[in-house]
Amino acid sequence: MTRHLRTLRRQRVRGCRRITVVTVGSAASATVMAAAFGVVLAAGAPSSAAPPEQNSIPHVAAGVNEVVKIKDDDDEIGGVRADEEDGRAIPSAPLRSEATAQPASPPAVTAEKPGPAQQLQPPAQAPRNTPESAHAPSGAS
Amino acid sequence: MSTALDAPGRLEFAALGTTALLVVTAPDRMSQAEAVLRAELAAIDEACSRFRADSEISRLHLAAGRAVTVGPLLGEALAAAFRAAELTGGLVDPTVGAAVCVLGYDCDFAAIPSDRPGPPPPRPAPGWRRLKWNPAHPGLLLPRGVSLDLGAIAKALAADRAARHAANAAGCGVLVGLGGDIAMAGVAPDGGWRVAVADDHRNALHQPAQTISMSTGGLATSSTVTRTWLRGRDRHHHIVDPRTGANPDSAWRTVSVAAASCVDANTASTAAIVLGDAAPGWLAGLGLPARMVTKDGQVHTTGGWPDLEDGG
Numbered sequence: 001m002t003r004h005l006r007t008l009r010r011q012r013v014r015g016c017r018r019i020t021v022v023t024v025g026s027a028a029s030a031t032v033m034a035a036a037f038g039v040v041l042a043a044g045a046p047s048s049a050a051p052p053e054q055n056s057i058p059h060v061a062a063g064v065n066e067v068v069k070i071k072d073d074d075d076e077i078g079g080v081r082a083d084e085e086d087g088r089a090i091p092s093a094p095l096r097s098e099a100t101a102q103p104a105s106p107p108a109v110t111a112e113k114p115g116p117a118q119q120l121q122p123p124a125q126a127p128r129n130t131p132e133s134a135h136a137p138s139g140a141s
Numbered sequence: 142m143s144t145a146l147d148a149p150g151r152l153e154f155a156a157l158g159t160t161a162l163l164v165v166t167a168p169d170r171m172s173q174a175e176a177v178l179r180a181e182l183a184a185i186d187e188a189c190s191r192f193r194a195d196s197e198i199s200r201l202h203l204a205a206g207r208a209v210t211v212g213p214l215l216g217e218a219l220a221a222a223f224r225a226a227e228l229t230g231g232l233v234d235p236t237v238g239a240a241v242c243v244l245g246y247d248c249d250f251a252a253i254p255s256d257r258p259g260p261p262p263p264r265p266a267p268g269w270r271r272l273k274w275n276p277a278h279p280g281l282l283l284p285r286g287v288s289l290d291l292g293a294i295a296k297a298l299a300a301d302r303a304a305r306h307a308a309n310a311a312g313c314g315v316l317v318g319l320g321g322d323i324a325m326a327g328v329a330p331d332g333g334w335r336v337a338v339a340d341d342h343r344n345a346l347h348q349p350a351q352t353i354s355m356s357t358g359g360l361a362t363s364s365t366v367t368r369t370w371l372r373g374r375d376r377h378h379h380i381v382d383p384r385t386g387a388n389p390d391s392a393w394r395t396v397s398v399a400a401a402s403c404v405d406a407n408t409a410s411t412a413a414i415v416l417g418d419a420a421p422g423w424l425a426g427l428g429l430p431a432r433m434v435t436k437d438g439q440v441h442t443t444g445g446w447p448d449l450e451d452g453g
Contacts, residue, residue, distance in 0.1 A: 119427060124357050127354065127447060133352075134336055134337035134352050135335050135336065137318070
């Protein structure tokens with residue numbers, strides 16, 4: 001009995017240590033992310049600030065602009081790691097519940113609908129049949 | 142409000158691996174509208190094409206594992222893709238890039254070889270929630286090994302942007318069609334824009350299953366019977382269920398949806414194919430007019446889409 005209690009106590013202490021490690025790890029990751037995007041923001045140079053190119057559509061410019069490497073651990077976010085042979089993602093651990101690999105239910109068939117800006121919007125007027133010849137074709141490509 | 146369209150200006154040319162169509166209510170302003178459309182297509186191709194090594198999204202893939210800023214247009218496309226993923230519960234997910242490649246769509250569609258062996262077993266898409274996205278800047282951290290496919294949403298976004306900007310530049314009504322996905326802006330012609338609907342947009346004008354009129358917004362069609370290719374013994378298509386990484390065994394071969402924008406229409410039509418039997422209820426709940434065709438050709442409509450026998 002005493003031995004059993006001692007074992008349970010040891011397990012509890014180990015559990016507390018793990019929680020501490022995980023908490024500190026998460027906080028560190030969050031700090032690193034915040035710092036990274038802070039650098040992104042500080043670095044500025046958003047493309048919209050750049051002078052518009054000739055013949056370009058407004059707000060179309062610039063490109064991927066590498067800012068900072070977060071850390072190597074981010075190569076393995078949520079249990080997905082790179083397959084070095086073909087570069088495809090391999091789920092290497094149980095996927096988190098919010099991941100789309102296992103969606104819980106059909107989309108948006110719930111009582112709580114998102115607000116107007118948060119859902120797919122119907123047209124101002126529903127389509128009508130017309131007997132006249134068409135201006136344009138619609139169909140898959 | 143509408144305007145007469147006796148002889149619409151009409152222009153068709155190849156773009157984005159398909160056909161671009163421009164129709165304007167004022168034919169004398171076609172050149173302004175055309176310039177806007179061509180610039181928009183070039184910009185979206187440069188930002189979002191996964192088949193160009195020099196595109197921004199290709200460089201984003203090379204920068205995987207690092208936080209990067211993205212240009213405004215790629216940022217807009219990513220935001221549209223994430224919104225689509227959120228509003229469809231992940232049935233339309235931009236992280237299906239690797240799954241689409243595994244199925245064989247790993248190069249420009251016209252260049253897909255037909256003599257390759259069958260694909261390896263499919264794997265679920267990693268899921269858009271694994272990406273770290275800062276919409277305000279915008280910035281993205283793409284985990285290494287995750288591949289994005291913005292193809293359909295980028296095409297719809299290009300149609301919306303081109304129609305809107307061309308209507309502003311030309312000062313008239315504009316319809317833009319990209320491979321059958323349509324966006325309308327400006328003042329529509331009398332009776333609205335008349336659109337022939339079919340499984341395949343290439344047959345629609347000659348053999349329309351139905352001709353409808355719309356004044357504004359967007360119209361998109363997703364189908365499992367177009368843009369298909371043979372790999373091994375099986376025929377594959379470009380719509381992937383992110384939950385499995387495979388083509389969905391859908392109840393529908395074709396779904397057309399009308400919405401306030403081409404992006405929303407495209408999002409809903411793609412999700413409906415993946416969703417299958419539950420799609421009519423979902424679309425009706427959102428008030429989205431839709432036309433769904435079963436594998437054996439039966440047509441179902443929902444959300445105010447006119448039945449074929451309804452008067453014009």
